[in-house]
Amino acid sequence: MSAVLDRVEVNGVEIPMIFEEERVLPIASMQVVFRYSGSLADDGRPGLAKFSARMMNEGTRSLGSTGFAKALEERAISLSTHAGTETFVFELSSLKEQFGKGVELFTSLLEEPNLSDVSFKKVQATTVGSLMRKESDYDYQASILLKKLLFAGTPLANPADGTVEDIKSLKLDEVARFLKEHLVLHRAIVVIGGAMTLQEAKAYAKEALKPLVAGKSEPLPYYKASGAAKTKTEKRATEQAYIYFGAPFDMRVNDPQSYKAKVAAFILGSSGFGSRLMEEVRVKRGLAYSAYGRIVLNKSSSYFSGYLQTKLESQSEAEKVVREVIETFVKKGATQKELEDAKMFLLGSEPLRNETLSQRLGRAFNEYYKGLGLGYAKKQLELIEALTLEDLNSFIAAHPEILKLSFAVITNESEAPKTKSEK
Template sequence: MKRFVTAILLSGYALMASSLDYVEVHGVKVPVIYEEDKRLPIVSMQLVFTGSGSVDEGQKGGLARLSAKMLNEGSKSRGSVGFADALDARAIQLSATAGNETFVIELGSLKEEFDTGLALLQEQLKEPNFTAKTLTKTKTMALSDIARKEADFDTVASNELKAVLFEGTPMATPNIGTVESINQIKLKDIQSFVASHLVISNALVVIGGDISKDQAFQKAKQLLSDLSVGKKANDRYFEPRKTPKESILKRPATEQAYLYFGSPFAMREGDSEYYKARVAMFILGSSGFGSRMMEEIRVKRGLAYSAYSRLSVAKTNTYFSGYLQTKLQSQTEAKKTVIEVIDTFVRDGVTQNELDQARKFLLGSEPLRVETLSQRLGRTFSEYYSGKPLGSSVQELEMIRNLKLDDLNDFIKRHGEIRNLSYAIVTK
């Protein structure tokens, strides 16, 4: 069996050591990311199903998230309350969540209770509490969440920006769904989504803690054996809008304007120049105080309490985005300033001092990103999921350490597409 080991060496000592191996179940090789950590008598496991999030729910927005909520209602034999009581009695944590790209079931407990937790998870998967009563309950909660978020104008503007950037794709619908889409979901839709996505062909296991490797692999195989092989989900990618578009939502209750902006960025997950993007975006708007956005919009002009921008690079999409809140009367000036800041950034690049400060922070804060078991396992998962070699995070740090100003500014100039800004604005 081929074995890969990731080790991060910072300041002369190892901070990370997670391995990636495979376990064969019903003829399918399933990746297992593992790390032993005996400092606390706990074990945690994540059962990850790739290609099984909201981007693969078709026209039924909120289906993946609602399916996770339904799975959290326990098993048919115990019911929601009985199942929760069984978990609480042993201090076992068990929950399912659905994101854009993945569906994740997480199990955590004391070492001595892990077998009990595993048995309860197997029970939940074999006989999920998928009933009409449970569906009504979870749909009511989902509709309540949607109604509550309608009063959160940051969320409204953020969702509208994605609707603008990814118009006509599953990315345009928030993973929580809409009132219309939630009302249309039937029990058979939940059952079909779970049956077709929670399968061995989509599975990946992340496990660590006070458990030996042999035990971890045996537990993983035991859990996976109960699943059907199924069909591996297709890789999907959604291009953001290239031509700018603006959407203005009027909300009489708001006392300020919420400006959310976004644009395409010509990069795919696993790109060899991602480290340059990481430094560039840190300087432009991801570093809080000291970033270009914050300096120009808040410090110099006093247009907003905070201003932020970031780059999202995922398997299914890549885009640049940012936001700020400002006074209603300053909305036009704030929008103009964002355009100016980005235009100057692309045209003139960054200074040596900005590069030095960004490098100092990114390298100096790295130990904080791998100090816990979950962080280290998550780092290894991210490397594997993005198609990078394990240990690439270490190499990326070295490339940041050796990054030259001219190379960074050349990279920034080649990405003038971030000027093609689309807007979602909530105002009065």
């Protein structure tokens, strides 16, 4: 059966619940998603949401990190926590016969997370170590630099993991306060399925969430990407240039024409070999091993972005080619062959994206969360199949804002061509 949208009442609060029954395998899984509780909710403390998620992976105060991990491992239960930009997510999965125990352990994690000084210092040390290693990850550094250009003055300009200084200055009571404010029923969405009935799913959800208070929610803010078209260069000890670029894209996540954006992005840069950017940057000119571009549509932002790596001496030429490719695409649009190739891949690969229960539940959650309605993925395929070249090119021409490109570049201090650090 396909996924359905229902509701479950916990402590007097109605919580959305997405459910799909599947009895091909004796498995069960559940995600509990808390809205507006990711890095956007760091409240001036970059890295707080992701750090808090890592703390929730430290088990319960009673069992400790090792004891809790052992209790999970003995029954082949997987339970983990992570925070994204907009959401804070718990994931639980196991064989159906062990799922009740998994829910019990999940409940105990919410009741008494291991917010001890020892665990805090452990997570703090490992996070700082990870961030220090990222200082020489120039792809990561360039991507952070691009976000600062596109979303200056907003939470999206901050690195989601924070900086070394951010994490060193965090306090345990800030983590405790974040979890208390955000792990509440009014923010929760349950995504559950497997070898169970709808009524069983509701019972599991009620049991899992019973430690939580009602709390309160708030609307997710939207941040518009900058069209200032700036270039920012940072000098590092690197043997190649890391070029990240981006621009505003004027479309909201639930726009009925979003399927056209998917096709346009596929042709321009997200399809790998065969895309415009790859063909022009790598195949024809040999300027990079790969070149990529995509359109990002989130509830909190929408923008176009891409990246490539190139030789130091080719940096200026590569930037020029990227601008030319995107400008030509906006002015002249796609070709009939490009449209047909895009349709063939997008329609043909759909079964591979929905083979597992996890994939299908994830798709159903995205449809609900983005306000598209369950079943939108099937409708989107029908719209893509019927899309004409004229309609596609009219859509592409209607989005000249992607020409307002900003560039974030990490390059070598001694050999890089002379450019203004910021235009």
